[in-house]
Amino acid sequence: MFCRRLTYGASPQSITVLIVPKGDMFHYHRGIVTGQHLANLPGLLNQLNAVAQGLAHPIYTYHEMSDVLKPLSLLRHLPVLRIGEAEGDDLPIFDPNADMSQVTSHQILPSLKDSIMATLQTRVLSSPLVFKMYENLVTYARAFERNKVFKLKMESPYRSAKARRAGVRNFRLDQERGNPFRIEMYRSRNDDAFKSHPVEAALEAASIASEDNDLSPFKVARKLVIEFLEPQYRRIVDASLQLNVLVKNKKREGSMFEAGCDYNSSVPASFRYARGRSHIGFDDSDLWALEIFGSPVDLVIRLENYAKSFTRDLTPQVERYIRVRKRQFELSYSTLPREALLRELDAEMEAFNSMPTDNLIEIFKRAVDDMDKQYLEIRRARKALFDHDMGDWGVELDLELWRCDEMVDWTVNEPKIGVGPRPRTEP
DSSP states (O other), rough: HHHHHHHHSSSSSSEEEEOOBBBBTTTOOOOOOOOHHTHHHHHHHHHHHHHHHTOOOOOBOOOOOOTTTTTGGOOOOSEEEEEEEEEEGGGGOOOTTTOOOBBBOOOOOOHHHHHHHHHOOOSSOOOOOOHHHHHHHHHHHHTTTTOOOHHTTTOOOOOOOHHHTTOOOOOHHHHTOOOTTTGGGGGTTEEEEEEEEEEEEHHHHHHHHHHTTTHHHHHHHHHHHHHHHHHHHHHHHHHHHHHHHHHHTSSTTTTTTTTTTTGGSSSSSSHHHHSSOOOOOOGGGGGHHHHHEEEEEEHHHHHHHHHHHOOOOOHHHHHHHHHHHHHHHHHHHHHHHHHHHHHHHHHHTTOOSHHHHHOHHHHHHHHHHHHHHHHHHHHHHHTTTTTTTOSOOOOOOOOEEEEEOOOOTTOOOOOOSSSSOOOOOOO
């Protein structure tokens, strides 16, 4: 993580790396039992018995120095790098009576140091920073989720994905609980009835690849995320376009969304105070009001379709898991601003007689703004998806940079389009 942070604009002039030597008092080894020891199981058991009786030292294995120093490869243009061995007060020892005679040094080959220095002194990256590509991917995936808790837990804390894959339980894994889209972590990985959402599952794989700065598996995981989200993205874009066309038609002088207009004050009193749910008759002179009569209904239908387009696609496994917890899942969204606005809009439509009220129009505008904010969040994340890529993306995707991404400006009317009256000229 230290080296990652330095890639965000910091320019240190020198870095000193101290390697903790080998020794059972340091507690940073990989463990006692490893696969290479299992080949000689009887000998391993004898060794463990000897350790238990205090007759032998434990068998420890350590990470290769090339892996330990690998994060340094993320840095560029570092003038001075010092690699040495920790000693004295720099050692993580809490026992003043520790037996230091058992401490041995790690071997760092000169060729490894030379290779690291050659990389650090270059100014240009020869390979992309996968963890930054991963950050862009998480931002894009999160844009499709509205619940802040679920949104936050789409990303695994650093190293927790690897720990879970290895079957290790710790407090970081517990922090990820509470996301119904990540159900596999609560079940056996062999239980086909309960599998995490494809987006969350692929993000976990991408997280592991980013920690290793491993480009190939990251691209595979990223492609899965993008391709799963693409159908929903298309629905959101289409629903936004359909609503936007209707809104623009009513954002003109004399129409429902005329800028700076108190709508009810411009409606004839006979319609403004009409009551009853039955059909209200209109004569030919009232065609203007008749044209407006159907507009709120059509707009609300388009708005509700727009809202539905943001509902995440589910697999049968996730759908079953959520159905068992339907009330809990629905409560996760019921208090969000959008749901509150749609409930208010429902109440206004229930009371709707012949003309839309100023309150209905105001609620409608706020609901449109809320959905457009999420749509534009998706668009911004989509355009930035490949900002840190170098070369082939590994997936076909149209970023649609030509789209005009902006909120509806309710303070101005749409321009009149068409042939206007010819200006009079003086004879």
